Amino acid sequence: MSEKLIEFRDVSFRYSEEQPWVLKNCSFDIYKNEWVAIIGHNGSGKSTIAKLLNGLLYPQEGQILINGMEVNQDSVWEIRKEVGMVFQNPDNQFVGTTVQDDVAFGMENRGFDRKTMIEKIETNLKAVGMQDYLLTEPHRLSGGQKQRVAIASVLAISPRVMILDEATAMLDPHGRGEIMETVSEVRQRNDLSLITITHDLQEVVQADRVIVMNEGEVWQEAAPREIFEKKEELRSIGLDVPFAAILADELQLAGVPVARKGPLNHEELLEDLWTLHSRT
Template sequence: MAKQLVALENVTYQYDDQTSPALKKISLEVFEGEWLAIVGHNGSGKSTLAKILNGLQFPQEGNVSVCGHSLSEETVWDIRKQIGMVFQNPDNQFVGTTVQDDVAFGLENAGVPQEAMKTRVKDALHKVKMDSFLDQEPHHLSGGQKQRVAIAGILALRPSIIILDEATSMLDPRGREEVIGTVKELKQQDRITVISITHDLEEAAKADRIIVMNQGQIHRQGSPEEIFQMDEELIGLGLDIPFPVKLGKMLRETGIPLTKQFLSEEELVAELWTSHYKI
C-alpha cells in the first residue's frame, strides 16, 4: 500500500470578509507517487486548500499533516521544505538573469554547497528537457518553457510533493501540453507526488484521482473515468468536460459502438480506426 504523505481531517477555513467558510470540514489523503487533481469553479475552495497545504494559511478547525509533520507555527518551515509550488503566472516566478541562475536561487537560499548546486541545477533542467537553455535569459522563453524552468527550480530543492496551482491556466495549448507532459514524465520516472489545483478538466484527466470541489466541500472524488461519467453534473457545477469525452458521448448517441470512455484524443482516434475495420 502506498505511503500517506498528506492528511487533512475536518479542515475549516473562513475569510474575515466572507459570510460562509471557504472550506467546510474537508478531509482527504494524498499518497506517495500519486497525481491528485483538485478541480472546481472559481470560489469552490480549491485555491484556499492549496494555501493551507503549503502553510500560507492555517485552518481554524481541523488538522493538517504533511510528511509526518502536523501543521503549526513551529512546523510550517519543515512542511514548506517538503512542498514545492508552481504558480499561475510564470513571469512572476523568475528572479535570476539566466535559466541556471534562476534554478540555483532556491538552492543558494537553502545553503547548498557550490559543487552540489551545479550538479542539482543541471540534473533538474535535464529532467524537464531545458538543459540546452542554461545561459538563456528567461524573458526569451515561451510560457511553457518558463513553467518547465519553474518546475526545475522546485525539483532541484528535492521536495516530496509538487503543487501546480493553476500552473497552466495562462499558457497557450502548446505550453499546456509541454508542462503536463513534463509532469507526467516526472511522475512516471521519479515517482514525484503531484497535486494539481485546476479548473481545466483536460489537465485533470491526466491525474490518477480527481477531487471535485463545490462551495467549500468535496462534492465527488474518484478516478478520471468515474468522474467524467458525471458529465451533466460537472457542467451544472460550472465545469467543462474534456473534448474527447464530449465527442465520445456524441458518437455513442449516433450508434457508433465505442468500447469505453476515452480521456484523450489519441485513444479515441485509435478506437475509431479499429472500429471502422470491425464494422
C-alpha cells in the first residue's frame, strides 16, 4: 500500500455532554490516491467523520492527522488546503454571482495570482464539462450542473483529498452516474484521494475500499466485494447489498448457476451468466 494520507487514531466525538457519543474510539487510515467509500445507517457517524476531516469539527478524544499534520484550531486553514469537500446541496457552497466567480472564490482566499486563477478556472471547469457556463448565474443551473461547478471549485484549490458527503443524493440515477464518472476521471488525472459518503450502492462498488460504520464504530473495512459477501450481517445493521448480488442468489436458489460469488453489478452478472451458459 502507498503512503498514508489520513490517520484516524482512536477518535471519539459527541455534539454535547448531554448527548451520546457519535463516534467511539474510531480508527482507520486512508492512503494516497485511494478511493474509500464510507457507508452506514443514518446516525452511524459518517457525516461527522467528513466534518472532522475538514476541520468543521474537532474530536474530544483521539487524533486526526492529514498528511502528517494534526487537525486542530491552529492547523485548520492549512488542513483545508489539503482537504476539499462537496456537500449534498451545492447551493450551500455557492458564493459567487457567476460560475467563474464561484470557482475563483477559494483561490482568492488563498492568495493565488490572477494568471494562475484564470488558468485554473478554465482547466477545472473544462475537467467537469462546464467550460461553456463561465458567466452563468449558479441558480440557473440544473442540480447536476451545480454539483459539477462545486467539484470544479474544490479542484481549483488543488487539494490532496476530496470528500463527497452525499453529494449525489439529490440527483436522479442518470445525474448520479454522470457526476461519479466525472469524479472518477478527475481523480485519476489529479492523483486525488477520494472519500465518498453515500447510500448509493453503485457508487460504493466503484471504490477501492469500503469502511462500514455502525453506531459510531468501524464495523468492517475491506474491498467492496468482500464487504457485500456479508449479506446477512449487513442487513442486521440496517444496510443493503447490490441488487445484482441479490438476484444472483435467487437465480442459484432456482437452480440457475452463477459463476462468480456475489456479482456487484448487472454487467458482472450478465457476464457470468453468458460465460456459464454459452458452454452448455
